[in-house]
Amino acid sequence: MRPRVSVQDTALRNGNFSLQINPVRSEDAGLYEAQVAYGTEVQSCQVELGVITVTLSPASPVVENEPLLLSCNSSHRASLVETRWFHNGRPVPTSGTFCSLHGALSILRPAISDAGSWRCQLRYSDNEIISATYNLQILGFDGPTNPVVYAAAGSAAD
Numbered sequence: 001m002r003p004r005v006s007v008q009d010t011a012l013r014n015g016n017f018s019l020q021i022n023p024v025r026s027e028d029a030g031l032y033e034a035q036v037a038y039g040t041e042v043q044s045c046q047v048e049l050g051v052i053t054v055t056l057s058p059a060s061p062v063v064e065n066e067p068l069l070l071s072c073n074s075s076h077r078a079s080l081v082e083t084r085w086f087h088n089g090r091p092v093p094t095s096g097t098f099c100s101l102h103g104a105l106s107i108l109r110p111a112i113s114d115a116g117s118w119r120c121q122l123r124y125s126d127n128e129i130i131s132a133t134y135n136l137q138i139l140g141f142d143g144p145t146n147p148v149v150y151a152a153a154g155s156a157a158d
Contacts, residue, residue: 032048062110065111067110070085080103084123092105116136
């Protein structure tokens, strides 16, 4: 996993034998075990790393009015019970232009106003709730609603 992992040598002296992974990948999910030997004493601990990913299809850049699919997947082993989506912190109604099904959200006609922070929240049969955020960028025209612009003769027009 090098060079994505590190252990802080200075923290080891204080009893902190943390492993840092940056960036985390889907394949990093699983059980990790640490063992520390000091003299005749051996201490160990186990930590399970769960990974959640949000993917965009088609891949960026997203163009205004072209359908897109945001998918939310987790390494959690229990059955998925519910998926909720939030846009800029507000719950997204799954009707009209938004359709949610098994961890995915389709936006039929994305607009510039759909850009921003999208968070999926997955709830599992064991009541575990996991969430992740995706920052969606949309290319489009953010200009006047009327395409006619008037300018005085001899002046500049934007």
